[in-house]
Amino acid sequence: MIVRRRKRSKENNELTSYDGYLFGSKGEAYRYTELKILEKAGEIKNLKVHPRYMLHPAFDSWGEHIRPTYYIPDFEYFEKASGRTIVEDFKGHAVQDDPQFDFAVHDAERRLRIAHHQLLVLEIARDSLPIDLQAQLVFAFGV
Numbered sequence: 589m590i591v592r593r594r595k596r597s598k599e600n601n602e603l604t605s606y607d608g609y610l611f612g613s614k615g616e617a618y619r620y621t622e623l624k625i626l627e628k629a630g631e632i633k634n635l636k637v638h639p640r641y642m643l644h645p646a647f648d649s650w651g652e653h654i655r656p657t658y659y660i661p662d663f664e665y666f667e668k669a670s671g672r673t674i675v676e677d678f679k680g681h682a683v684q685d686d687p688q689f690d691f692a693v694h695d696a697e698r699r700l701r702i703a704h705h706q707l708l709v710l711e712i713a714r715d716s717l718p719i720d721l722q723a724q725l726v727f728a729f730g731v
Contacts, residue, residue, distance in 0.1 A: 616678040
């Protein structure tokens, strides 16, 4: 008998399905509900979930086929107050506090995003939310 174990995510997050989307964590799903409220209130528009940005196309090099590389953030929306398109990545905790976080790789990825698509990416950490929002997050999603 073969027993298949479900692969755990790096941060031990629980995949959450909500409103037809599959989110990487309960916190990300909760952030989606916040953005939907802002969209209904008219503060943002054109909310997209998991948009794809190609960082480089496929190519062949020395007989090896290299697949394209994509950057897939959590959300993208247009903020009416600033007149800017915002690209957002939700983090369960502040990346500066993570001892296993590789800042060199993170910086290289950030430079690629800016160079190819002129993207400024906001990283929203659950830890950086106000205490009352953290309490709502725990209440609504059990995070």
